[in-house]
Amino acid sequence: MRLDxxxxxxILVTAAETIEADLGIIGEKIAAVGQNLPKDGAKAIDAKGKYVLPGGIDAHTHMEFPFMAATSADDFETGTTAxxxxxxxxIIDFALQKPGETLEQTVKNWRRKADGKVVIDYGLHLxxxxxxxxxxxxxxEMIGQGITSFKLFMTYKKEGLLLDDGGIFRVMEEAAKYNGLIGLHCENNDLIECLMSRYLKQGRKEPKYFARSKPPVVEGEAIHRAIRLAEYSGCPMYVVHMSTQMGSETVCEAQRSHLPIYAETCPHYLVFTDEVYERPDGANYVMSPPIKKKEDQDALWHGLAKGEIKTIGSDHCCFTTEQKKLGKDDFTKIPNGVAGTELIMPVLYHFGVAKNRISINQMVQASSYNPARLFGLYPKKGTLAVGSDADLVIFDPEKEVRLTRENLHSKIDHSIYDSFTVKGYPVMTFSRGRLVQENGRFIGExxxxxxxxxxxxxxxxxxxxxxxALA
Ligand SMILES: [Zn+2]
Known part of the structure; x- marks a missing residue:
């Protein structure tokens, strides 16, 4: 066997194990794992003192996503570069059905945008x-073609995205029959609309009233309702971008009743609190659901540590400062969304592993292994096994990076994380055996x-x- x-x-880390060893790649695959692998002309990379992790799977991105009066700024090239x-x-990106479109057309259109541009592998949710x-x-048919998860919105009625509860139920019934997984954006639309119009009538139009129109009960109630619909239709369900303690408790309770209910959270909910909406650039922090309080943030870390929250997805849907200005006189018109796909691993490590909130194995679970299991990519992705794709990260626990716009790769002109310096950063990324990032420089294609x-x-x-809870 001659390794490339x-x-x-x-230090090789999987969902379950941490071992010091060599890892060999042939072509696009992991070909060997073991002590003192024969060098024999192979290109050698010294990873002493560094972690070797399975490449991350970001199961929640919105590249080139038409939303509100804008389209998210990162296309499939700049977004996947980040x-x-x-x-x-x-990444697993969300293909958005246009009104009147068949699902087949949606997928065709979305793949036309992505193929030829993506610098790493991608799948689609519908x-x-x-x-x-x-x-x-x-x-x-779509499940047969490899699109095995569907997403539905319980809010954004005015934007034309909401499905009513009957619609959600019908989709869930169908998914249950053919082994699909239903992702739900859980927020109570009526309550949001009521609070938003109340604030606007009072002349309160700043970004902080966006957050106040979506208090925790907006998410908590919707998660509860969604779980009951899923239970009744016998359908497995995935709560996307969960942001509250109330939601976490509801999900946890469902899991204790052995219902197939899974939850994801996002880097921004793990780092910020709703004080950001008082900032002059508060609009840049507007996303749905909005950032909540410290107790919510603590509950999310707790949920990750206990394994009740299975994954971390970025909800990468970023808009430039200029685009955010669409809502300068009215918070309901701020395009919702932030960047984050580049920060899943640095956030999990710096704010999680280094602070002893989660273990390095749990970081791999949430960022790679669990999404691979849930979304049908395992064992091709999500682990460091012989025969798996050589999707790898060399992660330097000592490297410090200030999270300014200049050090990040999204197309937008700001970074909501720019006041933070994190310790621990990916210094090499391999996509199917090919080195695509080295020391913060993109060298892929x-x-x-x-x-x-x-x-x-x-x-x-x-x-x-x-x-x-391994430890
Ligand atoms: Zn999203």
Whole structure:
């Protein structure tokens, strides 16, 4: 066996194990893991004192996403470049059905935007927003084609994205039949609209009233309702971007009743509190759901540590300062969304592992292994096993990076994290054996990424996700 590349003396970390060993790559695959692998002409990389992690899977991105009166600023090239520089080697992006469109057309259109531009691998979820019998029939076909998860909105009625509870139920029934997984954006639309119009009538139009229109009960109530609908239809469900203690408690309770309910949170909820909405650039922190209080942040870390929150996705949907100005006189018009795909690993490490909130194995679970299991990419992705794709990150626990716009790779003109310096950063990213990032410099290639058809959701597989209280 002649290896192409050998990563020597690194600390290999998977969801379950941490071992000091070499790792060998042949072509696009991991070919060997062990002590003192034969060098034999292979390109050698010394990883002493550094972690070797499975590449991250960011299961929540919105590249080139038309939303409100804008389109998110990162396209599939700049967005995935940012991902790669943060140690992400696969994204799962949300293909948005246009009104009247079949799901097949949606996928075709989305792939036309992504193929040829993505610098790392990608898969798709489908957002269903215009439901009829034909669309329900198509779901089975889509699952067969490797799009095994669907996302529905309980809010954004005015933006034309909301599905009513009956619609959600019908999609869930269908997904349950064919092993699909339903992702839900859980916020109570009526309550939001009521509070928003109340603030606007009072002349309160600044960004902080956006956050105040979405208090924790907005999410808590919707998660509860969604779980009951999922339970009734027998459908596994994934709560996207969970931001509250109330939501976490509800999810945890469902899990204790052995319901297949999973939850994701995002880097921004783990770092900030709602004080950011008092800042002059508060609009840059407007996303849905908005950032909550310290007790919510603590509950999310707790949920990650207990394994109740399975994944961290970025909800990368960024807008420039100029685009954010669409809402300068009215908070309801600020395009919702922030950047984050580049910061999943640095945030989990600096604010999580280094502060002893989670272990390094739990970091791998949340950023790679669990999304691979839930979204049908395992064992091709999500681990460091012989035969798996050589999607790898060399992570230097000593490297310090100030999270300014200049040090990040998204196209936007600001960084909401710019007051932070983190310690611990990916210094090399390999995508299917190819080095695409070195020391913060992107050296990959547009179009290198490949579309990934995913496997149907299997509850038995999902149950393999460790309850990460290993220590
Ligand atoms: Zn999103």
């Amino acid at each position: 590349t050998i990563i020597q003396n690194g 991902s790669a520089c943060g140690g992400i080697t696969t 957002i269903i927003r215009d439901l009829n019998d034909r669309i329900l029939d198509e779901m089975k 547009k179009g290198h990424g490949k579309y990934q058809a995913r496997k149907p959701f299997k509850e038995s597989e999902a149950r393999q996700m460790l309850a990460p």
